[in-house]
Amino acid sequence: GKGIKAKLAKKIPIEREKFLGIKCLHGQKIIGQISVNSVIGGMRGLPLLFCETSSLDKNKGIYYRGKLLKDVCAKLPRVQEGTQEGTPEGCFFLLTTGLMPTKKEAQEVTKEWLKRGSVPRYCLRMIDSMDKRVHPMAQLCAASACLNPQSQFVEAYTKGARRADYWKYAYEDSMNLIAMLPTVAASIYANVFKDGEGSREVNHKEDWSGNFCRMLGLPEKDFVDLMRLYMILHADHESGNDFVDLMRLYMILHADHESGNVSAHACHLVGTALSDPFLSFSASMCGLAGPLHGLANQEVLVWLTKLRKAIGDDPSDEELKKFIDDTLKGGQVIPGYGHAVLRDTDPRFVLQNEFAMKHCKDDPGVKLVTRLWKIIPEVLKKLNKVANPYPNVDAHSGVLLQHYCLKELKFYTVLFGVSRALGVLSQLIWSRALGAPIERPKSFSSTEICRFINEA
Numbered sequence: 001g002k003g004i005k006a007k008l009a010k011k012i013p014i015e016r017e018k019f020l021g022i023k024c025l026h027g028q029k030i031i032g033q034i035s036v037n038s039v040i041g042g043m044r045g046l047p048l049l050f051c052e053t054s055s056l057d058k059n060k061g062i063y064y065r066g067k068l069l070k071d072v073c074a075k076l077p078r079v080q081e082g083t084q085e086g087t088p089e090g091c092f093f094l095l096t097t098g099l100m101p102t103k104k105e106a107q108e109v110t111k112e113w114l115k116r117g118s119v120p121r122y123c124l125r126m127i128d129s130m131d132k133r134v135h136p137m138a139q140l141c142a143a144s145a146c147l148n149p150q151s152q153f154v155e156a157y158t159k160g161a162r163r164a165d166y167w168k169y170a171y172e173d174s175m176n177l178i179a180m181l182p183t184v185a186a187s188i189y190a191n192v193f194k195d196g197e198g199s200r201e202v203n204h205k206e207d208w209s210g211n212f213c214r215m216l217g218l219p220e221k222d223f224v225d226l227m228r229l230y231m232i233l234h235a236d237h238e239s240g241n242d243f244v245d246l247m248r249l250y251m252i253l254h255a256d257h258e259s260g261n262v263s264a265h266a267c268h269l270v271g272t273a274l275s276d277p278f279l280s281f282s283a284s285m286c287g288l289a290g291p292l293h294g295l296a297n298q299e300v301l302v303w304l305t306k307l308r309k310a311i312g313d314d315p316s317d318e319e320l321k322k323f324i325d326d327t328l329k330g331g332q333v334i335p336g337y338g339h340a341v342l343r344d345t346d347p348r349f350v351l352q353n354e355f356a357m358k359h360c361k362d363d364p365g366v367k368l369v370t371r372l373w374k375i376i377p378e379v380l381k382k383l384n385k386v387a388n389p390y391p392n393v394d395a396h397s398g399v400l401l402q403h404y405c406l407k408e409l410k411f412y413t414v415l416f417g418v419s420r421a422l423g424v425l426s427q428l429i430w431s432r433a434l435g436a437p438i439e440r441p442k443s444f445s446s447t448e449i450c451r452f453i454n455e456a
């Protein structure tokens, strides 16, 4: 919208100045050290990346633009009568501009996305022609990449646009892509799980989340309860029965997690080659589709289902420990546990569990997840190598979705991906605004590393 673009046009020159100043005056300052372990160990902990939109505290979790996620949820403006949640539209305004939107500003983003939301027919035809066996995440990657002929960035680049203006086209593409995602995702859902049944019409009376829910064929009765769950969890109030609020909140929660996670980093990396935002987002989703990253929400349920089949809904502690041990002995990780940066139980896991205790504590899946929260860390600690033996958000979200409504676990990571677009594309706009150069670290062979060690 005019709102975000105008704010960015004002802010970007100031930030560029700041950057230039930092570069000229302090560019040679050392802020970290690289060990051999850094080179061979996934660059863990290295202060290597830049991220304006969000930052992660290892104990407190994610901050969007300096604000704790819980406070972001509480402060985002409620844009419609009777809604209990802020909107992802408002969240995108915050992530891109760094400013908490007014109600009107958030509404303007909604209007912009409604205008831009229609998906080209050739893209929908491609989705329709997909074999159902193609995982919904692979379909999302393909659909996003195939939108590349829509790219204003490509067009402008081809015509020789100025580098200083790249961000404007990255912005236009990002806005268009985000606007189209609910229709793209809902079409994938309909084809894979509902024999193609479902609407693809954007209704201009609803917001982005409202359209997404309607196209998914929701609400179902139970979904209303799930919405309440998220509202109570994340916004500190007790009532409300508009299920769309659930979607709004889910989309806000999963949006951004600084720039080092696989989906954000993939988007950034590909973007620095000046691949357009549709291709960069497609790369991001290829990364989110991995079991150590976004697919973990699906993996947790697969693992729990196997567990329940093997030892039942109410196994003894010993049986649980043995099942966990067997998973580890089989060379697999326990999905939903551990984190590359967090060093404590993910605060979002705790909030979900508190809700579950209030509303569906007798659900066998919930009971199991709660017991495992105590048992799995004990087992993982004994391995003496797991940096964070505690659960992350993915350990809980699935059983709740199962309990209330969304049963198709292969779709869970797509929900995550639609939300993640808000974060990675905000980051991408800023990468182009600040002229981030092509990312190209130096690599070493083992022979070179050994030579270096011998010479040191």
Ligand code: NMX
Residues within 6 Å of the ligand: 044, 291, 292, 293, 294, 296, 328, 332, 333, 334, 335, 336, 337, 338, 339, 340, 341, 380, 385, 386, 387, 388, 392, 394
């Ligand atoms: N179960 C078993 N082993 C684990 C686990 C786990 N949940 N987490 C870490 N380890 C192992 C890890 O495989 C590594 O073993 P090795 O040295 O033999 O290769 C060792 O512990 C040290 O790894 P860490 O430094 O603790 O973890 P790292 O930062 O490398 O990886 C994860 C972080 C999240 C990839 C890892 O904890 C994991 O695989 N967790 C399970 C998958 C998961 O839940 N991912 C979702 C993350 C959140 N998200 O949505 O993206």
Ligand code: MLT
Residues within 6 Å of the ligand: 256, 257, 260, 261, 262, 263, 293, 340, 341
């Ligand atoms: C994420 O939300 O991206 C995950 O928690 C993974 C990460 O931060 O590395």
